[in-house]
Each structure stands twice: as structure tokens, then as C-alpha cells.
Amino acid sequence: MRDFSADHRWLSLNTATVRKQGDLVAIIEACARHGIRAIDPWRDQVAAVGFDRAVRAVRDAGLDLSGYCRGGMFTADAARRIEARDDNRRAVDEAKALGAPCIVLVVGGLPQYSRPGSAASKDIIGARSQVHDAIAEMMEYAQQASMPLAIEPLHPAYAADRACVNTTKQALDLCDRLDPERTGALGVALDVYHIWWDPEVLPQIARAGKDRLLAFHVCDWMVPTKDILNDRGMMGDGVIDIKPLRAAVEAQGFAGYSEIEIFSNDWWGKPMDEVLQTCIARHRTVV
Numbered sequence: 028m029r030d031f032s033a034d035h036r037w038l039s040l041n042t043a044t045v046r047k048q049g050d051l052v053a054i055i056e057a058c059a060r061h062g063i064r065a066i067d068p069w070r071d072q073v074a075a076v077g078f079d080r081a082v083r084a085v086r087d088a089g090l091d092l093s094g095y096c097r098g099g100m101f102t103a104d105a106a107r108r109i110e111a112r113d114d115n116r117r118a119v120d121e122a123k124a125l126g127a128p129c130i131v132l133v134v135g136g137l138p139q140y141s142r143p144g145s146a147a148s149k150d151i152i153g154a155r156s157q158v159h160d161a162i163a164e165m166m167e168y169a170q171q172a173s174m175p176l177a178i179e180p181l182h183p184a185y186a187a188d189r190a191c192v193n194t195t196k197q198a199l200d201l202c203d204r205l206d207p208e209r210t211g212a213l214g215v216a217l218d219v220y221h222i223w224w225d226p227e228v229l230p231q232i233a234r235a236g237k238d239r240l241l242a243f244h245v246c247d248w249m250v251p252t253k254d255i256l257n258d259r260g261m262m263g264d265g266v267i268d269i270k271p272l273r274a275a276v277e278a279q280g281f282a283g284y285s286e287i288e289i290f291s292n293d294w295w296g297k298p299m300d301e302v303l304q305t306c307i308a309r310h311r312t313v314v
């Protein structure tokens with residue numbers, strides 16, 4: 028396992044972590060100040076500063092990307108599925124221009140929650156079958172652009188409104204069905220927030236292997252959690268034992284960035300430099 032204690036060269040910042048403190052250009056400038064070499068930007072943050080300006084800012088700062096957030100939200104009634112397909116194709120084009128190594132997919136939950144305006148549904152089995160078909164379709168487009176797709180399984184608490192793929196096993200089953208040859212076109216983004224509780228997680232990481240492990244996200248699980256979406260903790264402040272999970276992905280050969288992704292009303296209230304200094308310190312000690 029790599030030693031992170033001496034520097035933060037393998038730290039990537041998911042830009043949602045400081046989305047309330049400044050726009051993407053300000054975040055990129057802050058990364059330069061703190062010697063952070065990589066980011067994972069969100070599409071809305073890119074759009075807010077203008078796509079060309081975002082591409083230039085990333086390039087001028089010499090930043091790597093550890094992913095692009097996000098594609099997916101596939102589940103919808105028939106009319107809106109076309110909309111979702113086209114939007115995901117635009118995400119592929121953007122990821123390519125930005126130099127991202129993969130697109131992170133949050134696949135969508137029950138249709139009416141992931142796509143407002145869609146018909147009401149309680150059909151989670153149907154939603155999962157839509158996800159299967161939509162990823163198959165998106166892969167055709169993404170493969171032409173050589174853009175890998177990284178399915179992020181989300182904690183079951185999000186099954187209704189964000190993602191009906193909830194375990195590493197479920198995500199890998201999709202990978203095996205849709206990319207049985209392990210071409211590199213499809214894999215998983217593993218976020219400790221979503222996977223830490225899963226008794227199957229270590230064998231499933233071993234099953235994934237290097238070619239399926241496309242991204243690794245870190246933060247912490249607070250007890251109690253005050254808000255299921257926006258109360259993620261800074262690494263070290265909660266109950267997730269991060270190092271064994273990082274050891275497990277690295278044992279498979281994962282050698283990419285540890286991406287810090289914290290959606291937190293508390294941390295959004297602090298100055299950007301303070302948040303980044305804390306991220307760097309915790310990356311060295313507890314990641």
C-alpha cells in the first residue's frame with residue numbers, strides 16, 4: 028500500500044467539496060496554492076464558468092482529472108429516457124475535452140424521483156432493468172470516444188431517489204453482463220461512504236480486480252448523520268476505517284488518486300483554504 032504520510036501527490040479534490048465557497052476557477056486556483064494535482068469537477072460547476080473557460084483553467088493549471096461527475100440518472104418514463112440519453116452523450120464529449128479518465132455514473136433510483144415529471148413508480152426491479160439497458164446504450168457511444176464508465180454503487184438509503192445500484196456486487200454484476208471481456212470500457216467508482224458497511228465489500232473488491240477499479244472516493248460517515256445527503260464527514264471524524272479499504276483496492280493494483288468528496292453543510296461553511304488544509308492533513312494521516 029502506498030505511503031501517503033509524507034506528501035499529498037495522490038490526493039484529488041472532488042470539487043463539490045468546496046462548491047459553496049467559490050466557482051470552479053476559484054477552486055482550481057486554490058488547488059494550485061495547495062499543491063493539489065488533481066480534481067474531479069461536476070458538470071454544473073463546469074457549465075457555471077463556461078465550458079471553454081473550464082477546459083482552459085484545467086489545462087493552464089496542469090491539473091489531472093480523477094473522474095468527471097457525473098453521468099447516469101437513467102431511470103425515467105419513455106419520453107424522458109431520450110433526454111437522459113442525449114445528456115449522457117454530452118457528458119461523454121465534455122469528459123473527453125476535459126481529459127477525464129472516466130465518467131462517474133450515478134444511475135438513478137425510482138423514475139419519478141430521479142427524473143422529476145416522470146410517472147410515479149414503485150418498480151425498483153424495472154428501474155434496475157432500465158439501468159442495465161441504458162448503460163449498454165451509453166457504452167456504445169462512450170467506447171467510440173474511449174471514455175470508460177464508472178458505476179458508483181450508492182448506499183441503499185439512496186435507492187429511491189439517486190441510485191438503484193446499491194452494492195459493489197450489484198455494480199460488478201452489471202459490469203460482467205455488459206462487458207464480459209473486461210475491455211476497460213466499464214468499471215466501478217468505489218466511495219467509502221457507500222461501501223464501508225457492506226460485509227461483502229472485501230471479496231467484491233478482489234473480484235473487481237485492477238481493470239474494473241476506476242476510481243476511489245473518500246470522506247467519512249458521521250454518527251449521528253444529520254442529513255443523509257449533505258452531512259458527510261471529513262476523513263477521521265467518523266466511523267469509516269479507510270485504510271483497509273484503500274489497502275484492498277491497491278492490493279488489486281489500483282494506483283490512482285484518492286479522491287476527497289465531502290458534501291457537508293458544516294464544511295461548506297468554512298473558508299476554502301481551511302477545508303483544503305484539513306483535507307491534506309487527513310489525507311496524510313487517516314486515508
Ligand code: ZN
Pocket residue numbers: 179217218244288
Ligand atoms: Zn463518490
